[in-house]
Amino acid sequence: MDENEAQQLASTLRRLGIRGIVSPEQLDNPDGQWRVYDSADPATRQDITDEVRAVIAGRSRDAGPTRGFVVPVPR
Template identity: 75%
Template sequence: MDENEAQRVANTLRRLGIRGIVSPEDPDEPDGQWRVYDSTDVVTRRDITDEALAMIKGRSRGIGPARGFVVPSPR
């Protein structure tokens, strides 16, 4: 995921009322895996990606992503 895709995921989470910061797993490797965290502090943050996915799935009444995030491209 790149920064633009991460921003779309963050916007989607915000629209759904789900808290979370979308950030690279390794801040020094932005081309690597991205996750959802509970804060911006790299030292104390907690990975809440699975919780965010479960909330999205719950909001869509069981019809949602099972792995990863699917965010449509802007038209």
């Protein structure tokens, strides 16, 4: 992920009301892995990437239609 993609992810998290700071795993290597942390302070931050993924996955499952019909279209 590059910095632009990280900003897009951070924006998406904010829109969804999910806390987190998107930052490179190693601050001196922005080309490496990026993770989601609970704070911006590198000395005390905790990695919450897996928690955020679980929340997003849960919302994705819940986001489907709750009523309606699937109508096959003949070819």
